[in-house]
Amino acid sequence: MSLPPLPRAARGERPFFLPDADVERLLNMVVALTGEVCRLEDRLDRLERTSADPATLAGWAPDAEASAERAERRAAVIDRVFRILEADAERVLNPPEPMDQVMRRLAGAGE
Amino acid sequence: MSGPATDPAMHSMSPRLSADEKSLLDFAVSLKSRLRGPMRAALPKAYQAHAAPAYAAAHGAPPAGWREVGEAMQGEPVYRWWSALARAQQEYYVDLTASVVDGQLPELVDRYRAIASGPVKGSLTLDPGVAVPDYQAAVDIHCVPGSYFIERCEDDVWAGARSDLGSFVFTMGRHGGLNEDKGVAGARFVKSRFPDLAVRDILDMGCTVGLSTLPWVDAFPEARVEAIDLSAPSLRYGHARAEALGKEVHFRQANAEATPYPDESFDLVVSHILLHETSREALGRIVAECHRLLRPGGVMLHIEVPVRCTNPFEQFLANWDGPNNNEPFWPTLAEMDLVAPAVAAGFPAEEVFEAVVPTAFHKAGDWLGYGARKAGGRS
Numbered sequence: 001m002s003l004p005p006l007p008r009a010a011r012g013e014r015p016f017f018l019p020d021a022d023v024e025r026l027l028n029m030v031v032a033l034t035g036e037v038c039r040l041e042d043r044l045d046r047l048e049r050t051s052a053d054p055a056t057l058a059g060w061a062p063d064a065e066a067s068a069e070r071a072e073r074r075a076a077v078i079d080r081v082f083r084i085l086e087a088d089a090e091r092v093l094n095p096p097e098p099m100d101q102v103m104r105r106l107a108g109a110g111e
Numbered sequence: 112m113s114g115p116a117t118d119p120a121m122h123s124m125s126p127r128l129s130a131d132e133k134s135l136l137d138f139a140v141s142l143k144s145r146l147r148g149p150m151r152a153a154l155p156k157a158y159q160a161h162a163a164p165a166y167a168a169a170h171g172a173p174p175a176g177w178r179e180v181g182e183a184m185q186g187e188p189v190y191r192w193w194s195a196l197a198r199a200q201q202e203y204y205v206d207l208t209a210s211v212v213d214g215q216l217p218e219l220v221d222r223y224r225a226i227a228s229g230p231v232k233g234s235l236t237l238d239p240g241v242a243v244p245d246y247q248a249a250v251d252i253h254c255v256p257g258s259y260f261i262e263r264c265e266d267d268v269w270a271g272a273r274s275d276l277g278s279f280v281f282t283m284g285r286h287g288g289l290n291e292d293k294g295v296a297g298a299r300f301v302k303s304r305f306p307d308l309a310v311r312d313i314l315d316m317g318c319t320v321g322l323s324t325l326p327w328v329d330a331f332p333e334a335r336v337e338a339i340d341l342s343a344p345s346l347r348y349g350h351a352r353a354e355a356l357g358k359e360v361h362f363r364q365a366n367a368e369a370t371p372y373p374d375e376s377f378d379l380v381v382s383h384i385l386l387h388e389t390s391r392e393a394l395g396r397i398v399a400e401c402h403r404l405l406r407p408g409g410v411m412l413h414i415e416v417p418v419r420c421t422n423p424f425e426q427f428l429a430n431w432d433g434p435n436n437n438e439p440f441w442p443t444l445a446e447m448d449l450v451a452p453a454v455a456a457g458f459p460a461e462e463v464f465e466a467v468v469p470t471a472f473h474k475a476g477d478w479l480g481y482g483a484r485k486a487g488g489r490s
C-alpha cells in the first residue's frame with residue numbers, strides 16, 4: 001500500500017508570537033533537536049544497561065526505576081536547553097534591581 | 112491511583128511504539144509539563160506588574176475583558192516566549208504522533224479488518240452521505256494536518272489511531288491510561304445527581320474513538336450504548352478498539368445536529384468536549400436534538416473543558432487555544448448563555464444546570480458539566 005504523504009501544515013493561519021518570526025522558526029527547530037538529544041540519551045542508556053547484546057537490546061524496556069531515572073535526565077536536558085526562558089520568568093517574578101541603580105548605590109556619595 | 116500514567120494502556124488496536132519513538136513521546140510529554148512551570152507562573156505577575164498598568168496608562172482604564180488583556184499581554188516577552196513554546200510543542204507532538212501512526216498504517220488497517228470481520232459484540236454503521244460541516248472544515252482543529260477526516264486508503268484508520276495516541280500525550284497521562292477521565296467523571300456525576308434515573312439507552316455524541324464512551328458501558332452495564340461521530344476513520348478505529356477492550360458499543364457515522372434515531376430513544380444523551388468544536392448555531396441544534404432524542408425525565412450532559420473563568424486575565428489564558436490552537440469557537444462558548452438554547456429546545460428552565468464535574472484521575476482542574484433534564488417521566 002503506497003499512501004500519499006500527509007500534509008505537514010494544519011489548515012488555518014499560523015500565529016507567530018515573537019516579534020521576529022524567524023527566531024520563532026528556530027525555536028521550533030530547537031524543540032525538535034532537543035527531542036533527538038533525549039532519544040539518543042535513552043538509546044545510550046539502553047545500550048549501557050543491556051551491555052549491547054543485540055538479543056537483549058531488542059526486547060528491553062525500562063522498568064519503573066529506569067523510567068524514573070530517564071524522566072529526570074530528560075527534565076535536566078530541558079532545563080539546560082530552555083534555561084534562558086525560565087530564568088527570564090524568574091526575573092519577572094523577582095525583578096532584579098536595575099544595574100545602574102546598584103552601581104550608583106555602591107559608588108556611594110564619593111563620586 | 113498514585114499519579115499520572117507513564118505509558119498508554121495498550122490494546123490490540125494500539126499503535127505500537129519503538130523504543131526510540133517512546134523516547135520522543137516521553138520528551139513531548141516532559142516539555143508539555145514544563146509549559147505549566149516557571150514561565151506559566153510568571154504570566155500573572157507580568158500582567159499585574161507591567162502589562163495592566165501600561166495598558167491603563169495608554170487607554171485611561173485597565174483592560175475590561177479578556178481581549179483587552181490579550182492586547183496588554185502581547186508585548187510581554189515571557190508571554191510571547193511561553194506562547195511560542197506552547198505552539199511549538201503542539202506542532203511537535205502532533206507531527207510525531209502523525210508520523211508514528213503513518214509508518215504502521217497498513218498494519219493497523221489489517222488489524223482493524225481482522226477485528227471488524229470477526230465475532231463482535233458491538234457494531235459499526237458508516238454513512239458516506241454525512242457531510243463535514245463548516246465548523247469542522249474551516250481549520251484543522253487543534254492543528255492536526257488532515258484533521259479527523261483525511262482518508263488515503265480503503266478502511267483508513269489513521270485519524271483515529273493518531274487521536275488515540277495523541278490524546279495520551281496531550282493529557283500527559285493525567286486522564287488515565289485509556290484516557291477515560293471524561294467518561295468516568297461524567298458517569299459519576301450522573302449517578303450522584305440523578306440517582307433515580309433508570310438508564311436503558313445511552314447516546315454519546317462526537318465520540319471520536321470512544322475514549323469517553325467506554326466508561327459509560329462500565330458504569331451502566333445493563334444499558335445499550337450508541338456512539339456517533341462525523342469521522343469515519345475515527346469510528347473504524349473506535350469500533351476495533353472497543354472490541355479489543357471487550358466493550359459493546361454501537362458506533363454510527365451521523366451528525367449530532369440531526370441524527371437518524373427516532374424521538375425518545377434514549378434516557379441519557381452525553382458528549383465530551385464536543386460543543387467547543389462546533390458553532391453557536393450548531394450548538395443550538397445539537398441541544399434541540401438531545402431534547403428530541405430523550406425520553407421524558409431523561410438527562411442531557413455535555414462534559415466540557417472548564418471555559419468559564421471569574422476574571423479577565425484567567426479567561427484570556429483559558430481562551431489561548433481559541434485563536435492559537437485552531438479552536439475557533441472555544442472563546443465564544445466561554446461567554447455564551449447556555450440556558451437559553453436548552454430552554455429554546457424545550458427543557459424546563461429550572462432543570463438546566465452548569466456544574467463543576469471533578470476529575471476522576473489527575474487532570475489539573477475540573478470539567479464543566481452542562482446539561483438539563485427533560486420534563487415528565489418521574490413517578
Ligand SMILES: C[S@@+](CC[C@H](N)C(=O)[O-])C[C@H]1O[C@@H](n2cnc3c(N)ncnc32)[C@H](O)[C@@H]1O
Binds near residue numbers: 244316317319339
Ligand atoms: C474533541 S473530539 C471529542 C472527543 C471524544 N468525545 C472523547 O471524549 O475522547 C470532537 C469530535 O466531535 C466530532 N464532531 C464535531 N461536530 C460533530 C457533529 N455535529 N456531529 C457528530 N460529531 C461531531 C468530531 O468529528 C470529533 O471527532
